[in-house]
Every structure is written in structure tokens, then in C-alpha cells.
Amino acid sequence: MTGNNIKSAIKINNVSKRFGRITAVDNVSLSIEPGEFLTIFGPNGAGKTTLIGLMSGLVRVTSGEISIGGLDIKEHHDELRKLIGLISHQTFTYGQLTAMENLLFFAKLYDVKNIKERAGFLLEQVGLTRRANDITRTFSRGMLQRLSIARALIHDPRILFLDEPFTGLDQHAAETLKQSLVGLHNENTTIVMITHNLKLGLEMGARVALQVAGKIKFDQPSGKLDHQSFEEVYFKAVGEAHY
Amino acid sequence: MSFFDSVIAIVRKDVAMELRGKEIITTSFFFALLTLVIFNFAFDMASVQAKDFAGGVLWVAFLFSGALTMNRSFLYEKENGCLSALMLAPLDRSSIYFGKMIGNLFFMLITEVFIIPVFILLFNINVMDRFWWQTVTLLLGTIGFTSVGVLISAMSVNLRAREMLGPLLMLPVVVPVMIAAVELSGGIIRGEPMEGLYIWLEILVAFNVIYLVIAWLVFDILIEE
Numbered sequence: 001m002t003g004n005n006i007k008s009a010i011k012i013n014n015v016s017k018r019f020g021r022i023t024a025v026d027n028v029s030l031s032i033e034p035g036e037f038l039t040i041f042g043p044n045g046a047g048k049t050t051l052i053g054l055m056s057g058l059v060r061v062t063s064g065e066i067s068i069g070g071l072d073i074k075e076h077h078d079e080l081r082k083l084i085g086l087i088s089h090q091t092f093t094y095g096q097l098t099a100m101e102n103l104l105f106f107a108k109l110y111d112v113k114n115i116k117e118r119a120g121f122l123l124e125q126v127g128l129t130r131r132a133n134d135i136t137r138t139f140s141r142g143m144l145q146r147l148s149i150a151r152a153l154i155h156d157p158r159i160l161f162l163d164e165p166f167t168g169l170d171q172h173a174a175e176t177l178k179q180s181l182v183g184l185h186n187e188n189t190t191i192v193m194i195t196h197n198l199k200l201g202l203e204m205g206a207r208v209a210l211q212v213a214g215k216i217k218f219d220q221p222s223g224k225l226d227h228q229s230f231e232e233v234y235f236k237a238v239g240e241a242h243y
Numbered sequence: 244m245s246f247f248d249s250v251i252a253i254v255r256k257d258v259a260m261e262l263r264g265k266e267i268i269t270t271s272f273f274f275a276l277l278t279l280v281i282f283n284f285a286f287d288m289a290s291v292q293a294k295d296f297a298g299g300v301l302w303v304a305f306l307f308s309g310a311l312t313m314n315r316s317f318l319y320e321k322e323n324g325c326l327s328a329l330m331l332a333p334l335d336r337s338s339i340y341f342g343k344m345i346g347n348l349f350f351m352l353i354t355e356v357f358i359i360p361v362f363i364l365l366f367n368i369n370v371m372d373r374f375w376w377q378t379v380t381l382l383l384g385t386i387g388f389t390s391v392g393v394l395i396s397a398m399s400v401n402l403r404a405r406e407m408l409g410p411l412l413m414l415p416v417v418v419p420v421m422i423a424a425v426e427l428s429g430g431i432i433r434g435e436p437m438e439g440l441y442i443w444l445e446i447l448v449a450f451n452v453i454y455l456v457i458a459w460l461v462f463d464i465l466i467e468e
Contacts, residue, residue, distance in 0.1 A: 058327055060467055081333040090324030096260040108252045109332040111244045135263070144323075151328070 009034045009159060009190040010055055015064030016214075017050050024050040026214030027064070034158075035188040037181075039195060039205030039222070043238050047214040048194045049088075052161045055192065056086050068159065082110065085157030089164045091148040095137035099128050099147050102136060103154055110155035122150035127176065141168035149177060153184075160184060162193040166200065178204065198234065199227055212237045249334040253342025258349065260319065267315055267350050271308035275358045278304040283365045297368045298429030302384065302421055304358060309351050309385075310410045313392030316347050317400040326400070330466065340462040344393045351385050368432060376431050383447045384424030390454040391417045398465050420454075423447040 010032040017025040024047040032038055042048045053059035054066060057077045066073040068080050086092075093102045103119035112118050123129050126146040131139070136147060145168050152160065162181075166174050181204060185191055195201040202208060202222050210218035210233065217237040244252075261267055282300045286293070320326040320343075329339050363369055371377050395413040399405040427443040 056331060058330055078333055078335075081331055084331065086327075086331055088324060088327070090327070092324050092328035094256070094260060094319065094325055095322060096263050096319070097256070101256075101259065105252065105256050106328065106332065109244060109249060109329075109334055111333075 009036065009068065010192070011065075011067045012055065013065045013067075015054060015066060016062050017047070017054055017059060018062045023047075023214050025054060028211075028214070028216050030209070030216065030219070032190060032192060034190055035185070037185050037191045037193070037204060037206045039193050039201035039208045040211055041195065041198065041201055041208065041234060042211035046211045048211050049163055051211065052086070052163050052192065052194060056084050056161050057081065058086075082155065083158045085152040085155070085160045087148055087152045087160070087162045087165045089167050091144040092151060093136050093144060093147055096135060098133050098135055099123060099139075099150075100132040102147065103150055106151050107154045112155055118154060119150075122153055125180065126150045127173070142170050142173050145169055146173055146176075149180065153180075157189070159190045160192070162191065162195075164194055164196070166195065166197060198231060202227060202230060210234060210237055212240075244334055246335050246338050249332075249338040250342045250345065253329075253339060254346045254349070257319075257343065257346035261346075261350060267312050268353055270315075271312045271350070271354045272357055274311055275304040275308035275354060276361060278307050279358070279362055279365055293366060294368055294433050295429070297362075297366060297370060297432045298425045298427075300366070301359075301362055301370060301428060302425045304362075305351070305355060305385070306388070306414075306417075306421060308354055308358075309388050309392060310413065312347055312350055312354075313389070313396045313413060314406060314409045316343055316393055316396040318405075321400050326466065336463040336466065337459045339466070340393060340397070340458055343397075344389050344458070347393055348385060348389045351389060352382070355381055355385065370428070370432050372434075373431050376437065377428065380424060380427045380431060380444075380447070383444075383451060384420060384428070387420030387424070387447060387451045387454060388417055390451065390458055391420070394454075394458045394462065394465070397462065420447065420450050423450065 010030070012028055012030040015025060015028050016023060026047070028051065040048050040051065050059060054061055057073050057080065068083065071080060073080060097105065100119055100123065103122060104115055107115035107119055120129070123132050126149055128143065128146055128150070131143065136144060139147065145165070149165070165177060169177060181191060193201065193205065202225060205222050208220060208222045208225065208230070209216050218233055279300070286296065317326070320329065330336065359370060363371070392413055395409055395416065399409045399412060402408050423443045423446040427440055427447065430440040430443070
């Protein structure tokens with residue numbers, strides 16, 4: 001299977017994840033179609049990051065099943081990893097390497113063709129061309145986050161997981177990222193984004209879900225939702241969970 | 244990406260980072276140097292038995308400085324969550340272990356290359372008199388040490404007290420390799436015939452194989468969560 005002929009995106013079936021006595025993800029079932037843009041909201045500690053960790057294969061499920069393109073993530077993890085990109089609040093970059101070296105290293109791991117051209121193109125896209133040969137330890141938080149976006153896109157993933165991608169970005173960088181995500185969505189990339197920013201999440205996601213205390217409490221297309229009515233749903237669900 | 248290619252990519256990345264910062268090699272060299280200086284003051288160099296403890300002193304210096312190297316090994320991967328990025332990449336996860344192991348082996352061997360002349364100067368004992376046998380011993384002992392060290396470093400990287408727990412977990416496991424390396428190096432320095440030392444060479448090889456196979460089998464599970 002290649003990234004271009006993926007039939008269906010992500011199916012999560014009764015998935016739970018426990019860390020000792022703590023249940024981070026509690027019997028979650030979701031189906032995400034190819035090319036869909038899902039935004040997941042939820043308070044701190046709701047299990048959103050763990051859910052993305054499970055979907056990307058970074059975290060092992062305690063019970064339940066996850067499949068991508070009809071392939072079980074446990075059994076076919078090696079081939080599925082080529083399809084997945086992850087942008088986290090951690091930048092996944094090496095401080096002792098330059099921006100270009102970071103991208104070239106990850107491009108090699110993903111067997112990217114024409115790696116220098118691809119890395120150069122992405123650095124230009126995120127506005128880091130001038131700093132390409134600077135050690136990233138000297139970068140600001142916003143610059144690191146932009147590099148992190150370039151790193152996640154280096155292998156042109158068909159599924160993109162974003163965990164608070166706008167954290168630390170200035171307005172210009174946030175707008176650039178937003179436009180990049182819209183562009184990727186238009187190219188049929190499946191996107192799952194976690195954010196605390198209700199306005200942005202509602203605006204960008206074609207579908208929104210609300211995770212509270214490990215469970216999905218709300219899951220609807222965002223079309224008919226306005227910021228105020230969703231805010232009411234959000235605070236009601238969070239309040240019921242005694243946060 | 245093939246297993247071999249991903250190992251090479253990780254080694255090259257680690258070497259590039261170390262050449263830029265020189266943190267690991269510099270710290271471990273000065274730590275080993277300090278150990279040798281202290282031993283030099285502690286022992287009477289005029290004693291005829293100086294060759295008896297030479298192997299032990301040499302390996303203690305390598306062990307202590309190596310423990311520092313190993314401790315740093317996975318910290319670079321932990322910073323900014325790079326280990327997660329490696330785990331997400333489509334490569335055999337044991338290649339991460341072998342890449343880190345070969346990188347650390349390289350750093351330790353470089354430290355040893357600089358420390359041995361210092362040892363010869365301080366103790367006036369030519370530990371490299373039987374050059375090839377001693378080289379084989381140093382190589383095998385260092386492989387054994389790094390194979391365990393990198394595995395323990397991966398295990399302890401998520402622990403809060405990793406600086407303390409890393410060496411505490413590593414040293415007992417590495418004891419068989421260290422005993423064999425000390426006996427072998429000591430015997431070579433004292434000019435003992437190799438026939439009597441083969442047993443230690445065999446032990447060293449056997450433990451290296453055991454450690455590397457165990458690491459290859461369990462590394463994936465160890466770094467998962």
C-alpha cells in the first residue's frame with residue numbers, strides 16, 4: 001500500500017488505554033474518512049494526546065482495535081508509518097543539528113527522493129530558508145515549531161496528526177500554518193487536530209469531537225455549529241465530568 | 244529503508260552532533276584522566292606489582308567515564324521528543340539501538356585512544372606492548388559495555404532519577420564483561436601466555452553475543468511507552 005491509494009482512513013473500535021490505574025482513553029470508537037479534517041477538543045488531561053499517540057502507533061492500545069486503510073495498526077505498523085505525520089507540542093528536532101540537517105536526517109529515514117530539494121522546498125514554505133544552516137538550538141519556540149511542521153511533512157504523509165500545532169507561533173506563523181493545513185486538506189490529506197482554540201478548531205475542522213475524561217462526548221460535523229453554541233456544549237460536558 | 248541504512252543514518256547523525264558539541268568525548272576524557280591521576284597518587288609506582296593492577300585501573304577509568312557517556316546517550320533523543328520521531332519513522336526499531344550503540348562505541352573508543360598514552364605516561368607501563376591482543380580486548384570489552392549501557396540508557400531515560408539510576412542499573416549487569424576484560428588486559432600486560440587467557444576471551448565474546456541478542460529482542464518493547 002502506498003500513500004496515494006489508501007482506501008479508507010482511520011477506524012477506532014472500542015479502544016481503551018490505561019496507565020496503571022488511570023484510564024486515559026476510555027472505550028473510544030471513531031471512524032475518520034480519507035481526506036476528512038477532524039478537530040478534537042477537550043480539557044487538559046482528557047486523553048487527547050494519548051488518543052493521537054494510539055492512532056499514530058506511538059502508544060500501544062490496552063484493549064480494542066485501530067486500523068488505517070483497513071490494515072490493523074499493530075500488525076502493519078511498519079508500512080503504515082510511512083503514511084503518518086505528527087506535529088506535537090514537542091518539536092521532534094535535534095538542537096545540535098542545523099534546520100537543514102534535521103530535515104535531511106528525517107528525509108533519509110523516510111526514504112524520500114531528492115531529499116535536498118524537498119528539504120529546501122519545505123524550509124521555504126515555513127519561512128526558514130535564511131536560517132537553514134543555523135543550529136536549531138538557537139531558534140525561538142515559533143521557529144522550532146515551523147521546523148517541526150516541515151519535518152512532519154518531509155515524506156508527504158497522507159494522514160497528519162496535530163497536537164496543539166499553534167502553540168508558540170506568532171500571528172504570521174500561525175496564519176502560514178493555517179494556510180498550509182488548508183492546502184493539505186484540499187489535497188485530500190486526512191487531518192486530525194487537537195486544539196484548545198475553539199474558534200480556530202471550529203473554523204478549520206469539517207468535523208469536531210469533544211473528548212472528556214477519556215471518552216468522546218460529542219462528535220458532529222462543524223457546519224451547523226457556531227462558536228457560542230459549541231462553547232455551551234463544551235462547558236456542559238466538562239462540568240458534568242467534574243473537572 | 245534497509246536496516247543497515249537506518250543504522251548508518253543514526254550513527255552519522257550522532258557523530259555530527261558530537262563533532263559539533265564535543266560534549267561526550269570531552270567530559271568522558273577528563274573524567275577518565277581524573278580517575279587515572281587519583282590512582283597514580285594512590286598506588287606506589289615503584290612497586291614491582293604495578294603491572295598486577297594496571298588492567299584494573301585502566302578498565303575502572305573506562306567504566307566510570309563510559310557510564311557518563313551512556314547516561315547522555317538517550318538524553319539527546321529525549322530532548323524535544325526526538326525518540327518519538329524515530330519511533331514514528333518506518334524503520335526497524337532495533338536499528339535505533341544499533342545506531343546508538345555503534346555511535347557510543349565510537350565515542351568510547353576515541354576516549355580510550357587518548358587515555359591509553361596518558362596511562363602509559365603516568366604509570367610507566369606499556370599496556371599496548373602486545374598491541375593486537377590488547378586492541379582486541381579493548382574492542383570486545385567496550386562493545387560489551389556499550390551494548391549494556393545503551394540498553395539501560397534507553398530503559399532509564401524516562402525515569403525522573405535517571406542520572407542516578409542509569410549507572411546503578413548498568414554496573415551490576417556489566418560486571419561479567421568487566422571482570423573478563425580486566426583479567427584479559429591484566430594478563431596481556433603481565434606477559435602471560437595467551438593459552439591461559441583464552442577462557443577470558445571466550446567469556447567476553449559470549450557475553451557480548453548474549454547482550455547484543457537480548458538488546459535486539461527487547462529494545463522495541465523497552466522504548467514503546
